[in-house]
Amino acid sequence: HDQTLADMTRLHRRIARLQTLPSVPGEDLRGIARALKDSMQELRQLIDAVKPTVLQLFGFEEGVEDLLRRSVRDSGLSIETRLQDSTDGMGDRLPESVKVAVFRIIQEAVNNAIRHAMPDSIVIHISHTGGLLQLTIDDDGLGLDVGNGFNSGGIQNMQVRAQLMAAQLFIERGPAGRGTRVRVCLPLADLAIVDEAAAVCAPAFLTETPCKSC
Ligand SMILES: Nc1ncnc2c1ncn2[C@@H]1O[C@H](COP(=O)(O)OP(=O)(O)OP(=O)(O)O)[C@@H](O)[C@H]1O
Numbered sequence: 603h604d605q606t607l608a609d610m611t612r613l614h615r616r617i618a619r620l621q622t623l624p625s626v627p628g629e630d631l632r633g634i635a636r637a638l639k640d641s642m643q644e645l646r647q648l649i650d651a652v653k654p655t656v657l658q659l660f661g662f663e664e665g666v667e668d669l670l671r672r673s674v675r676d677s678g679l680s681i682e683t684r685l686q687d688s689t690d691g692m693g694d695r696l697p698e699s700v701k702v703a704v705f706r707i708i709q710e711a712v713n714n715a716i717r718h719a720m721p722d723s724i725v726i727h728i729s730h731t732g733g734l735l736q737l738t739i740d741d742d743g744l745g746l747d748v749g750n751g752f753n754s755g756g757i758q759n760m761q762v763r764a765q766l767m768a769a770q771l772f773i774e775r776g777p778a779g780r781g782t783r784v785r786v787c788l789p790l791a792d793l794a795i796v797d798e799a800a801a802v803c804a805p806a807f808l809t810e811t812p813c814k815s816c
């Protein structure tokens with residue numbers, strides 16, 4: 603968030619400086635237009651994160667489909683996307699705060715795949731077994747450095763969101779050893795007793811180990 607504001611402040615300064623010139627070179631304007639477009643995209647994502655309207659209006663599945671469609675469209679890349687939900691609409695039966703948290707985790711994982719991985723495809727699976735909701739977001743792109751710790755940014759936000767709903771979040775190699783998998787194990791029985799104040803900020807980690815309850 604701070605980054606977007608800093609980018610826009612810099613842009614404002616650049617424009618203010620150009621105002622003092624008798625004429626403005628086209629290249630300067632092109633640079634500003636590009637930077638503005640980036641900031642607009644960041645802001646759009648920020649607004650989506652605060653209030654995922656489609657989620658509220660049309661439900662979880664349509665919200666996620668819409669997110670996939672728009673994220674890929676805005677990236678200008680050619681990425682195949684798929685949502686496989688075998689839970690018979692469990693997303694919509696989650697408490698509102700949990701539903702939004704799951705949506706935001708998906709949003710960050712999809713954005714990361716698009717921004718960093720250059721994937722051919724992004725696949726989201728949602729399944730429900732033995733009192734657990736299991737969510738995976740897979741890309742078949744460049745992959746992450748194994749052993750890396752992430753103490754800030756989107757990955758840590760995902761981790762914190764997972765902790766707030768007493769879920770576990772893992773960042774792993776993608777299926778077939780390619781790309782990246784973000785995996786969330788959400789115990790459904792505990793939802794009513796989640797104590798948000800007890801959630802602790804911990805660094806995300808990479809693991810190949812399944813969570814105990816999965
Ligand atoms: N799916 C992915 N494939 C490849 N690399 C990734 C993927 N997701 C994250 N990364 C790497 O991990 C780093 C940390 O990701 P993180 O989401 O925390 O930060 P960010 O995306 O760089 O910035 P932001 O704070 O805006 O999310 C990224 O900069 C990128 O190098």
Ligand SMILES: [Mg+2]
Nearest residue numbers: 714755756757
């Ligand atoms: Mg990110």
